[in-house]
Amino acid sequence: MxxxxxxxxxxxxxxxxxxxxxxxxxxxxxxxxxxxxxxxxxxxxxxxxxxxxxxxxxxxxxxxxxxxxxxxxxxxxxxxxxxxxxxxxxxxxxxxxxxxxxxxxxxxxxxxxxxxxxxxxxxxxxxxxxLEITQDASPATVELVLDAGLSAKLSATEKAQLLQGAESGRRALRVDFVPSPARAAEGTTITSVRERIGAFAEIVKVVPLSIPASDTAPGGLAFALLVLTDATNEALAAAAATQPEHVQVLHTRRVDGADPLAEPEAAEEDVGEGRKRGIVRVEVARLDDALERLSALVITRFRLARAVDALAAQGVNVGELGEIVKGYGRQVRDLRGAIMRARMVPVAELLDRVPLIVRGLSRATKKPVRVVIDAGKAELDKAVADRVFPAIVHLIRNAVDHAIESPAERRRLGKPEEGLVRVTCFERSTNQLELGISDDGRGIDREAVAHRASRPVPADDAGLLDLITLPGLTTLDHATKTSGRGLGMDIVKRAVVELGGELSLGTTPGAGTTFTLCIPLTITIVDAFSFVCGEQTFVAPVAAIEEVVEVVPEALVRGPSRHTRFGEVRFMERRGEIVPLVNLASVFSLASREEPKALVVRRNGAALAFGIQRMVGQQEVVIRPLEDPLVKVTGVSGSTDLGDGRPTLVLDLVALSGALSQNRTEVPV
Missing domain, CATH: 1.20.120.160 (HPT domain)
Structure with a gap:
């Protein structure tokens, strides 16, 4: 058919x-x-x-x-x-x-x-x-005081929920709302009332009731909202567009032998206006396609601006055209904001699976572990969320398997038997997110890690982080079902660095460890600075640069080693802090010029300045990552098109500063 x-x-x-x-x-x-x-x-x-x-x-x-x-x-x-x-x-x-x-x-x-x-x-x-589910045989000693009609419409679970809330110190209340055409014209309906009350109270049940028709209730219909809250009667009345006297306290009374939680013979379903969710589900592929088309518009805007500048250089009056181009730029930026908001997912939703993961690890390791998640209202681009979640899982797995002690050891140390893993998240800026994974375990043993890595004992947490993220390093003699294969921390670092983020570590012996991930909210279209270095234009994300400063040659101090493989290293003072200054052109073996400006970045708390020739400006850029491992270079995260049809390299100055500080061989020379 x-x-x-x-x-x-x-x-x-x-x-x-x-x-x-x-x-x-x-x-x-x-x-x-x-x-x-x-x-x-x-x-x-x-x-x-x-x-x-x-x-x-x-x-x-x-x-x-x-x-x-x-x-x-x-x-x-x-x-x-x-x-x-x-x-x-x-x-x-x-x-x-x-x-x-x-x-x-x-x-x-x-x-x-x-x-x-x-x-x-x-x-x-x-x-x-x-399975057999049996109710507690002991008779209840407390019941709610409800009129018979309302009580018949509540299930045993709903009555128990109200009783449990009242016994825990919350207020069990009944709020009556009577709909009318006049209220509907003002936008006050049972749906809007539920939404307003639900913002600060727990709604247990909304029960429709038949009442005599009157001028105030022309439809002969009312709704009784049964709620648990700590709010005042006045606040509830205001949310329900009614008077405080229409807010009633649900009292309880002692009973002998009766079972107030018995299921009624027939309980009507909660009726009324359904909540309007206002959500349309869209496949991620469609959002990716919209973002790709937006990327083309961003590049077209660059080309249009260049064409207008060329006409102006020829003496053509481009005043009106210039205003149109500016308006077009604002519209593209607004469109970018709208598309990016559609791609954002709540971090709390991303972390929904974490408690179940911790529970499984707890059972596998026979260590009682509690997880606390504080994600607030932070949001993250779907593409970033998908790439960073495996790193979060690795860190949580390590915390339970390596850091949290056994119950017997925790008792001996005077700690609670139940270990604690805490995951926190907040927006560090308008384009950067900070994720923290901490535990209250034993901390990381620097000597043990250095011994397994056959390296000197690191002097600080930054050096320790470099050791534990070495490929193949593990502190376990035998691999378990959850860890010990030497892959976890290397994967974590790679995931964070490839996102253009930063991974840091803080550990205290006997007290615990905290890993902090600073990652961009989005990675496709970002705000970036463009600048000239060695007669070549580069781009770097704004989020990675702490400050753009003027370089005063007379105030610079030369370091003890004047001729390194990266050129001459000098030092500048910045608000009481001594900051190393490296000529970026020398790092990339370009023709070195004067460096009147410098870009200051910070890695693991340490600042480093890169000297450049001049700033070009700030704009939105479309980053195309370098996927081919043969062309991947430390400090270069991708390329972009600034409207001239030629690829412009996008620099990861934070990763470059890390490579310079360690004098690694993969730094381009």
């Missing part, structure tokens, strides 16, 4: 949706485990987990992936029982559900690579079917 349903058309959308719901499911299941350790239930996490799996099951059925349907259905059955038992889950149930998520994830990944999808594991289905 010509109108036959073709599920393959929906496959891309299914994969995106499934990944999102798997990520949410993992987060909620780990929240359940955290509550289990405290001896508590987590009814909200159980309910959210149930919803995610229900969606995965429906999507999988739509595209005909029956193995995922079977696993999700078995997990859903367990969670439905747990939901009726106020979110109660045993450790065995948690482990079986975690295995179920892994099984679903494996089949989603197989589908994404067009590999055969394995059937649902019979042992897993049997284990899930054998």
């Amino acid at each position: 010509g109108n036959a349903f073709d599920a393959s058309e929906f496959l891309a959308g299914f994969l995106v949706e499934a990944e999102e719901h798997l990520s949410a499911s993992t987060t909620n299941l780990l929240a359940v485990e955290t509550s289990l350790r405290k001896g508590e239930n987590n009814p909200r996490a159980v309910r959210e987990l149930f919803r995610s799996l229900h969606t995965i099951k429906g999507l999988s059925a739509m595209v005909g992936i029956e193995p995922i349907v079977d696993v999700a259905h078995a997990m859903e059955t367990v969670l439905r029982k747990a939901d009726r038992a106020a979110g109660a889950l045993s450790t065995n149930a948690f482990e079986a559900l975690l295995a179920g998520l892994r099984a679903i994830g494996e089949r989603v990944r197989a589908l994404s690579t067009s590999a055969p999808v394995a059937p649902a594991p019979p042992q897993l289905l049997d284990a899930l079917a054998a």
